[in-house]
Amino acid sequence: MKLFIPGPTQVAPEILAEMSRPAIGHRTEECARLWKECRDGLRQLMATEGEILMITGPASAMMEAAIRNTVADRSLHLVCGAFSKRWFDIALSCGKDAVALELPLGQGFRGEEVREALQSGVDAGRPFEAVTLVHNETSTGVTSPLEEIGAVVAKFPNTLLLVDTVSSMAGMPVMVDAWGVDVCLFGIQKAMALPAGLAIASVSTAALERAETVPHRGWFLDFIKLRDRNRREQSPTTPSTAHLYALAAQLCRIFEEGLETRWERHAAMARQTREWAAGHGWTPFPEEGFLSDTVSCLARGEGPDFVPALDTLKEQGILVSNGYGELKGKTFRIGHMGEHTSADLDDLFERFDAALGAEVREA
Ligand SMILES: Cc1ncc(COP(=O)(O)O)c(C=O)c1O
Structure with missing residues (x-):
């Protein structure tokens, strides 16, 4: 099959070959080197100095992680299609007081709309702890202006900006630190051109500090546990080393192209x-x-x-x-x-x- 669907996408033969390397122990030095190589490359790709977290799983798991770790009570969700709606549903299912700002399909968000919604939370004495945005809504082909929205959210210092870049990362510019993104997450099966199986997120210092204060973050998706294991270049659970080999090789190919x-x-x-x-x-x-x-x-x-x-x-x-x-x-x-x-x-x-x-x- 040749895939022209909006993910998963074609994978280069040399990347598939990387995935057939023999398994290695996940507590070995070799695996730690591979883990670090991936994290360093991802920092460069995402233009961030933030913590890079990787889990074996789908992007939706990281969407849930972002909510569980940064929202104790109340979140705002910018909804303009199926995936931004999914993030709202995830927050509801995690028991949060989630509020959706919804646009008709085909439209995207502007900074001013976001400012008004965040201000309404402040005016009501119930500010939003986080706002979620899907940068590229794969269901409608809508890209919202992330830099503009980031500048608006930065004016609300207690509100974290959580962004899904599942179908934009490595295909469109995303400047995580410069644009003020606190959690930037994606899967690897779209413009990264890898088989699905890893979910990745950069997490800012502010988001990690928030996570320290949020109860019931769960176990598998706990940012603090993931960060602490990162310090040893490891994951708390057994990662798919096949995907790590493929990711490291694909990051090299991406930087070779520029x-x-x-x-x-x-x-x-x-x-x-x-x-x-x-x-x-x-x-x-x-x-x-x-x-x-x-x-x-x-x-x-x-x-x-x-x-x-x-x-x-x-x-x-x-x-x-x-x-x-x-x-x-x-x-x-x-x-x-x-x-x-x-x-x-x-x-x-x-x-x-x-x-x-x-x-x-x-x-
Ligand atoms: C924008 C966006 N977010 C999230 C997802 C969910 O990804 P996954 O199936 O890896 O959970 C998709 C999948 O197509 C997507 O396009």
Whole structure:
């Protein structure tokens, strides 16, 4: 299968080879070296001096960890799609007094809206301890302006900024420290182009200090336990060393390409996708100014029905995603991230066009 879904994505053969190395003991010096290599590389990738935590598990586990460790009582959730809604649901299920600020699908958040919501908490005498933002809402292809929102949250010193960069990290700029992000989390199966299995987060000093004060953080997801084990270059539990080998190697490949070059490659693929779509009468689903560089969510608009073509492509071993949830049939999503190149997209669009043409001929 060739994956053009917005994650998981294609994995390079040399990375798959890294994953087949023999298992090593997780309390050995070799594993500690590998652990440190990954953490140092991740600091560089994320532009942070913060603590880097890694767990074997899905990104959703780190979403839950961020809530359990930084919120004793009350949190604000910026909701504009399925994954930002998931974070709100996680906070509710952890028993928090979670408040959602919800926008219609296709829209993203601006700093001013966030400022008003945080101020309303202060005015009510019940400030929010943390605010969650999904930088790149994979379900709608909406990217919210993280730097702008970070500058707003910084004006509320008791509110931590928790950000999901699951589908933006390594595909779009994310400057964790400069943009004031307290917890920045992601999985590795999107623009990082690794098989799913590790969840990663950078955690600021303020967030760690908060965690020290929050009761019932649980055991597996406890930031303090994870930080303390990091001091010995270890994890409290047995990590997937196959993923650590793959991550260390992939970070080297990413730095060889160069972060800026990598971001520009993603931005160029997004432009290429929109141009091709426009030729069919399909339009970007997100509002202007919020378009993602890693996933294009395209609305049917005046264009032909794309669903039969998605099925034809699937029969040929090529996966492109239908719309998410209620957007199924109304939008479709092309993931152009990780290992993809402009030439891969040329090939995809040629096959897509052929699949569409076959339907027209059959009709
Ligand atoms: C933005 C975003 N957040 C969170 C997740 C959940 O990731 P996982 O399935 O690794 O828990 C996804 C998965 O697609 C996502 O796109």
